[in-house]
Amino acid sequence: MDALSLNDYVIIDNFLDSSRLNTLQSFFQLHLEAFTKAGIGALTDHTIRKDIRGDFTYWLDRKRDSELNAIWNLIDETLYIYNRYCFLGLSGYEFHLAHYPKGGHYDKHLDQFNNRNNRTISVVIYLNKQWQKGDGGELEIFLKDNSSFLVEPIEARCVMFKSAEVPHAVLASHKPRYSLTGWLLQQPSALGQFFG
Numbered sequence: 317m318d319a320l321s322l323n324d325y326v327i328i329d330n331f332l333d334s335s336r337l338n339t340l341q342s343f344f345q346l347h348l349e350a351f352t353k354a355g356i357g358a359l360t361d362h363t364i365r366k367d368i369r370g371d372f373t374y375w376l377d378r379k380r381d382s383e384l385n386a387i388w389n390l391i392d393e394t395l396y397i398y399n400r401y402c403f404l405g406l407s408g409y410e411f412h413l414a415h416y417p418k419g420g421h422y423d424k425h426l427d428q429f430n431n432r433n434n435r436t437i438s439v440v441i442y443l444n445k446q447w448q449k450g451d452g453g454e455l456e457i458f459l460k461d462n463s464s465f466l467v468e469p470i471e472a473r474c475v476m477f478k479s480a481e482v483p484h485a486v487l488a489s490h491k492p493r494y495s496l497t498g499w500l501l502q503q504p505s506a507l508g509q510f511f512g
């Protein structure tokens with residue numbers, strides 16, 4: 317938490333224990349057929365641009381996806397800690413699974429839309445077994461001085477950053493790349509799935 321307030325981002329390895337990891341990986345494979353092409357922008361602005369963003373997503377629903385309760389509880393705890401120690405006033409979240417097929421990438425962007433600004437903390441948890449150097453798909457994080465560094469999407473690693481302040485990109489992945497991505501919100505939203 318301190319790291320996030322100081323640097324605007326934090327990287328936590330082994331964020332998921334093996335039980336949560338297995339649950340999520342099995343859930344992911346079970347639903348892979350139902351993923352849809354992700355878009356950019358909110359509501360009327362929503363467009364699908366493969367040149368900007370190449371992933372497929374599957375929006376989660378806490379009630380429907382109760383198999384993931386152990387994950388939801390972990391997210392609840394994380395949100396509670398942010399509220400308690402950083403006074404962020406977070407009151408909800410939205411999460412989707414993301415699949416970048418071979419060659420998929422996401423250009424440099426911020427996780428806020430012009431007409432919607434309640435995404436406060438971005439959370440990405442990687443589910444890639446045996447990810448190796450050369451597999452691509454790194455998350456590039458840009459700092460305030462415009463320098464950047466790469467984060468490899470290794471299994472069980474979690475990256476969190478301030479949605480409105482940290483530009484980031486996903487480099488082309490040379491293998492299918494799997495993650496759970498979400499946003500801790502300052503106002504709850506049931507509409508995430510319409511936003512891409």
Ligand SMILES: O=C(O)CCC(=O)C(=O)O
Binds near residue numbers: 414427455484485497
């Ligand atoms: O998967 C990642 O590393 C980041 C994904 C991302 O930037 C997004 O979905 O907005």
Ligand SMILES: [Fe+2]
Binds near residue numbers: 425426427438484
């Ligand atoms: Fe993003």
